[in-house]
Amino acid sequence: MNNQIMNNQGLQNKQQMLKDIGIVSFAVVDLALYLDTHPTDRAAMEYFNHYNRIKTQMEREFSRNYFPLTMNHAESNREWRWGAAPLPWEGVCD
Amino acid sequence: MQDYKFDEFPDKFPVAMAYVPWQRFNGIYDDLEKAYRIGTIFPELNKPFTGRRCTS
Amino acid sequence: MWNYEKRLQFPVNIKKPDAKLAQAIISQYGGPDGKMGASMRYLSQRYATPYKEVAGLLTDIGTEELAHLEMVAAIIYQLTRNLSMDEIEKSGFDKYYIDHTLGIWPQAAGGVPFNANQFQSKGDIITDLTEDMAAEQKARTTYDNILRLVQDCPDVSEPIKFLRAREIVHFQRFGEALRITQDKLDAKNFYAFNPGFDTNGKGAQK
Structure with a gap:
């Protein structure tokens, strides 16, 4: 699953990439809550490290190509990119 | 009458307290997109609402 | 402090x-078992x-609840987008509309405002x-009740199912946090003192 996400990244359109970021970020959140109550579980930690790394890479890639997902990726030159990014609650028209 | 197991772990679980069993790590869904739709990556925590009594 | 991610935790379209x-x-925004209360709790x-x-x-978990608060707001926002005056009157939304137009405001399904x-x-x-x-179970029941209303509407039921599943995961984690707490206390009497107040056993004395 994750290899597939990584390999296809360059080809994927904006919506697919945003969805993949949602999927990987969700795994990170669910693993984090598990680790909060199981702080010495090495197997869960390995999963967390793996998906957390992928999440960071994908966010960087997405922010470079489309719009900054976090302030960390909002460096701007001519226009303030953070402010120009779409509002999440508007949803997508298809 | 239902047969309740009154003698279950009396020493480990003193009365007048609530206990949820510890979850052990049994891996996560291979298909993370499916896990996302379900709302958890842990198969053992997937307990969907069916609105019906027969759910096999 | 917090950082904002410019996306919903789960898509709402x-x-x-x-x-x-x-x-x-x-009600899942500002009702008795809604996300406003959950995050602040x-x-x-x-x-x-x-x-x-x-x-x-x-x-x-409080942080995740803030992301859920945003998802529920997005659902309400999109369900009330581009409403005609006719739809507002026929749906009974006119009472809410009078005070808030289409602004999102924390209240219960019955109109009772959010309250700490x-x-x-x-x-x-x-x-x-x-x-x-208990709060996670109450929210789970509310989602069960919502799911019976939205069976024929996957645009709404998919994010609601996601939110409902999170209640069960959070219940498990709070249960484990209670087990952690029990391990730090004397099993002969869990209630002998309040570990957040009676430090060194002196708290109860003058």
């Missing part, structure tokens, strides 16, 4: 507005929590975690 449904689902309780693992869990009495921060970790477990 509702094509057809439905003001009647919006009035039911708004966990983020308020964590200060008096004596154990840092438990305070960490309250922070992380809908959650507790008791300063006693056993009490607070027991409340948190």
Whole structure:
């Protein structure tokens, strides 16, 4: 699953990439809550490290190509990119 | 009458307290997109609402 | 402090507005078992929590609840987008519209405004975690009730199913936090003192 996400990244359109970021970020959140109550579980930690790394890479890639997902990726030159990014609650028209 | 197991772990679980069993790590869904739709990556925590009594 | 991610935790893309449904689902925004109360409950309780693992869990679940608050708001926003005056009157949304137009405001399905009495921060970790477990179950029941209303509307039921599943995961984690708390106390009498107040056993004395 994750290899597939990584390999296809360059080809994927904006919506697919945003969805993949949602999927990987969700795994990170669910693993984090598990680790909060199981702080010495090495197997869960390995999963967390793996998906957390992928999440960071994908966010960087997405922010470079489309719009900054976090302030960390909002460096701007001519226009303030953070402010120009779409509002999440508007949803997508298809 | 239902047969309740009154003698279950009396020493480990003193009365007048609530206990949820510890979850052990049994891996996560291979298909993370499916896990996302379900709302958890842990198969053992997937307990969907069916609105019906027969759910096999 | 917090950082914002400019995306929803789970996508919300509702094509057809439905003001009647919006009035039911708004309870998960500002109702008695809604996300406003959930996020404030966990983020308020964590200060008096004596154990840092438990305070960490309250922070992380409280943070996820803020993301859910945003998802529920997005559902209501999209269900009430581009409503005609005719739809507003026929759906019974006119009463809400008079006070808020289409602004998102925390209230229960019955119109009762959000109130901090809908959650507790008791300063006693056993009490607070027991409340948190009940809160997750109450929210889960509310989602069950919503799901019966939205069976034919996958645009709404998919994000609602996601939110419902999170209640069960959070219940499990709060249960484990209670087990962590029990391990730090004397099993002969869990209630002998409040570990968040009676430090060194002196708290109860003058």
